[in-house]
Amino acid sequence: MTLRPIDADNHYYEPLDAFTRHLPKEFKRRGVRAVQSGKRVELLIGDRVNRFVPNPTFDPIIVPGCLDAFFRGRTKPGDDRAGLMKVEPLRSEYRDRDARLAVAEEQGLGALLLFPTLGCGVEEALRHDVPATMASLSAFNRWLEEDWGFCHRGRLIGVPMLSLADPAAARAEVDALISRGARIVHVRPAPVPSASGGGRSLGDRLHDPVWARLAEAGIPVAFHLGDSGYNAFAGAWGAAATFEGFGAVDVLSRLVVSDRAIHDTVGSLVVDGAFHRNPKLRVASIENGSDWLHWLVKRLRKLANQTPSAFHEDPLDTVRRHVWVTPYLEDDLSALADLIGVERILFGSDWPHGEGVAHPLDFAKELSAFGAADQQRILRENCLELLGGSIG
Numbered sequence: 001m002t003l004r005p006i007d008a009d010n011h012y013y014e015p016l017d018a019f020t021r022h023l024p025k026e027f028k029r030r031g032v033r034a035v036q037s038g039k040r041v042e043l044l045i046g047d048r049v050n051r052f053v054p055n056p057t058f059d060p061i062i063v064p065g066c067l068d069a070f071f072r073g074r075t076k077p078g079d080d081r082a083g084l085m086k087v088e089p090l091r092s093e094y095r096d097r098d099a100r101l102a103v104a105e106e107q108g109l110g111a112l113l114l115f116p117t118l119g120c121g122v123e124e125a126l127r128h129d130v131p132a133t134m135a136s137l138s139a140f141n142r143w144l145e146e147d148w149g150f151c152h153r154g155r156l157i158g159v160p161m162l163s164l165a166d167p168a169a170a171r172a173e174v175d176a177l178i179s180r181g182a183r184i185v186h187v188r189p190a191p192v193p194s195a196s197g198g199g200r201s202l203g204d205r206l207h208d209p210v211w212a213r214l215a216e217a218g219i220p221v222a223f224h225l226g227d228s229g230y231n232a233f234a235g236a237w238g239a240a241a242t243f244e245g246f247g248a249v250d251v252l253s254r255l256v257v258s259d260r261a262i263h264d265t266v267g268s269l270v271v272d273g274a275f276h277r278n279p280k281l282r283v284a285s286i287e288n289g290s291d292w293l294h295w296l297v298k299r300l301r302k303l304a305n306q307t308p309s310a311f312h313e314d315p316l317d318t319v320r321r322h323v324w325v326t327p328y329l330e331d332d333l334s335a336l337a338d339l340i341g342v343e344r345i346l347f348g349s350d351w352p353h354g355e356g357v358a359h360p361l362d363f364a365k366e367l368s369a370f371g372a373a374d375q376q377r378i379l380r381e382n383c384l385e386l387l388g389g390s391i392g
Contacts, residue, residue, distance in 0.1 A: 003110060003376075003380055003392075004108055004109060004110030004111075004380070004392060005108070005109055005110060005347055005360075005361065005364070005379035005380050006109070006110055006111045006112065006113075006347070006379070006380050006383040006384065006391065006392050007109050007111075007112040007113065007347060007348060007349050007351070007360050008112075008113050008284065008286060008326050008346040008347060008348040008383050008386075009113065009115065009224075009286050009287050009326050009346075009348025009349060009350050009351075009356075010112035010113060010114050010115070010348075010349065010350075010351055010360070011114065011115050011116070011117050011350070011351070011352065011353055012094055012095065012100070012114055012116075012117065012148065013058035013061060013090065013094040013095060013117050013118075014058075014116060014117060014118045014119060014143075015095065015147075016034040016041070016056060016057065017143070018032075018118070018119070018140055018143045018144075018147075019031055019032035019119075019122065019136050019139055019140050019143070020032060020033070020139070021139065021142070021143050021146075022138075022139040022142035022143060023135060023136060023139040024135055024139075027131070027132050027135045027136065029047070030046060030047075030126075030129055030131075030132040031045070031046075031126070031132050031135065031136040031139070032044075032045050032122060032136060033045075034056060040055075041055075041056055041057050042056070043056045043118075045122060045125035045126060046125055046126050046128065046129055046132065048125070050121065050125050051242070051244045051245075052118065052120075052121030052122075052124075052125070052227055052243060052244065052245055053117065053118045053121065053245055054244070054245065056118060057090075058090050058094070058117075059089060059090035060087040060088055060089055060090065061087060061088065061089075061090050061091075061094065061352075062085060062086070062087055062353070062354035063086040063087065063088050063354060063358075064351055064352035064353065064354065064356060064357075064358050064359075065351075065354065065356055065357045065358030065359070065362075066084055066085060066086045066354050066358075067084055067085060067354040067355045068329075068355065068356070068357055068358070069084065085354065086354075091352075094352060095147075097147065097148050097149065097152050097156055100156060101152070101153060101155060101156060104155065104156070107351075107359060107360050107361065108361055109155075109360060109361075109392070110155065110380065110391075110392030111154070111155040111156070111157060111383075111391045111392025112155070112156060112157065112360075113157045113159055113184065113222070113286075113383075114148060114156055114157060114158050114159060115159050115186060115222070115224050115286065115287075116140075116159075116161065116186070116224075117353070119140060119161055120188075120224060120225070120226030120227065121226060121227040121243065121245075122136060122137070122140075122161075123137065123161075123163050123165075123188050123190075123193070123227075124188070124190070124226075124227040124228065124229045124243070125227070127165075127193035127229065128193075128197060130165045130166050130193060130194070130195045131166070133163050133165050133166075133193070134163060134165065134166050134169045134170070134173070137161045137162065137163050137173075138173055138176075140160075140161055141160040141161065141173070141177065144158045144160055145158065145160075145180060150177075150180065150181045150182045150183060151181055151183055151391065154390075154391050154392065155391065155392050157183050157184065157387075157391065159184050159185065159186045159222055159224075160177050160182050160185055160186065161185070161186045161187075161188075162174065162177075162185045162186065162187050162210075162221075163187075163188070163192075163193075164187065164192045164200075164202070164206075164207050164210060165192055165193045165194065165195075166195075167206045167207060167209065167210065170207075170210050171209045171210050171213060174210055174213050174214060174219075175213065177219075178213070178217045178219060182219065183219065183387055183389070183391070184219060184220050184221070184222055184284075184386075184387060185214065185219060185220075185221055185222070186221075186222045186223075186224055187202070187221050187222070187223060188223070188226055188228060189223040189224070189225070189226070189228055189261045189262045189264075189265035189285075189288070190228035190229055190230070190261055190265070191229070192204070192207070201268040201271075201272050202265055202268045202269055202272075202274065203268045203269045203270070203271065203272025203273060203274040204272060205272075205277075207274070208274070208277055208278065211274055211277075211278040211281050212277075212278050214281065215278045215279075215280040215281040215282075216280070218280075218388040218389075220282040220283060220284060220324075220386050220387065220388070221281070221282070221283045221284070222283070222284045222286050223262060223265050223266075223283060223284070223285050223286065223288070224286040224287055224288075225261075225262070225286070225287040225288050227243040228261035230256075230257045230260055230261050231243050231253060231257060233256055233257065233260075234250070234252065234253035234256040234257050237252060237256055238252070239252040239253035239256060240253040258292075259288055259289055259291065259292040260292075261288075262285050262288035262292055263292040263293075263295065263296050266283070266285065266293075266296060266319070266323060267296055267299075267300065269283070269322075270300060270311075270315050270318050270319065271300070271303075271310070273312070275318050275321070275322045276312045276318075281322060282322060282324070282386060282388075283322060283323055283324070284323070284324040284325070284326070284346060284386055285323065285324070285325045285326065286326050286346075286348060287326060287348060287350055288325075288326075289327060289328040289331055290325050290326075290327035290328065290331045290333075290336045291331060293319070293323075293325060293336070293339065293340065294335070294339060296319075297315065297316050297319060297339065300315035300316075300319075301314065301315055301316060303315075316339075319340060320340050320341055320344065323340065323344060324344050324345075324346050324382065324383075324386050325340065325344060325345060325346065326345075326346045326347070326348030327345065329357070329362075329363060329366050333345065333366060333367070333369065333370075334369050334370075337370075337374075342370065342374045342377055342378065343377060343382055343385070344382065345377075345378045345382060346378070346382055346383055346386070347363050347364075347378055347379045347380075347383070348363070349361075349362070349363050363379075364379060367379075380392075
């Protein structure tokens with residue numbers, strides 16, 4: 001019997017109080033605030049206007065999949081993103097878990113991992129205020145648990161956010177999340193902000209207590225696309241220095257930033273030995289595509305040949321053991337399977353975002369090169385293995 005797919009990349013649209021409902025009073029002016037600006041609502045994060053999401057009310061909201069052709073690079077002459085974009089009133093299933101469960105049933109999904117939308121830009125906006133970062137994400141996780149749950153009816157898997165900026169607070173948050181039933185956590189694919197204003201590698205030994213606790217509990221880590229702060233590099237070239245989800249397309253910025261954040265994230269864990277010291281740690285790259293992985297493996301293997309004492313094994317073996325990936329639909333999935341094995345490929349639709357697909361199982365149309373058993377692995381079984389248990 002073929003069991004229903006598990007979508008490893010689904011989203012909700014947060015209400016304005018997602019970061020404030022449970023935020024301690026002392027952080028009210030240092031965290032995320034919604035303010036009225038004429039007829040518009042704007043977000044102040046750390047007392048600065050934040051445009052990671054241009055309309056934080058999400059009403060109206062972009063139609064699922066309407067920008068698919070743009071993000072695949074398949075637009076026709078004369079097409080642009082503004083012309084392809086369509087909006088509609090906010091639907092109940094974007095905010096209500098029971099309505100969402102009913103839609104998932106109609107879509108033929110067994111379960112789905114639910115990631116933030118606005119939330120993917122908050123840590124970067126607060127990177128200079130580590131206490132406010134930790135308090136804001138902890139408050140967000142309380143909201144997520146309350147409105148969506150960490151495992152609602154065994155099918156809606158809310159993914160809480162975790163910052164490592166304060167390692168001790170991060171360990172305490174991990175313990176709290178595990179005790180409350182979290183199945184997976186989301187860590188930003190980016191250098192870890194430090195209290196001094198600098199940054200640390202994700203593979204820094206300071207983070208080992210967090211990685212070890214997650215590995216011990218069988219909780220995987222998801223690195224989802226978001227604001228990783230890499231636009232600062234684009235700014236050095238005169239391109240856009242800040243991430244804006246739906247601002248004007250800055251071509252140079254897209255070229256410079258590309259998929260470097262996830263490339264460097266996984267690379268830092270390999271090079272700095274986090275996987276060697278935490279052999280049961282499992283991570284997943286979500287909504288970052290997969291082309292970066294070919295370049296990363298090639299570079300890591302070259303480094304291993306040049307400086308073998310810095311590596312404990314062939315870096316490709318490390319990646320194959322620890323890393324799962326949701327590819328973009330336009331990626332060469334056969335080449336990805338050859339690189340890391342079909343067992344490490346996940347199905348992710350990015351629904352209901354405009355850059356995803358209109359219907360989650362449109363993803364399955366890209367799997368014609370795989371046999372029935374491998375398709376079932378990609379659409380369901382690999383995600384079960386990542387999560388280490390039964391859902392959906």
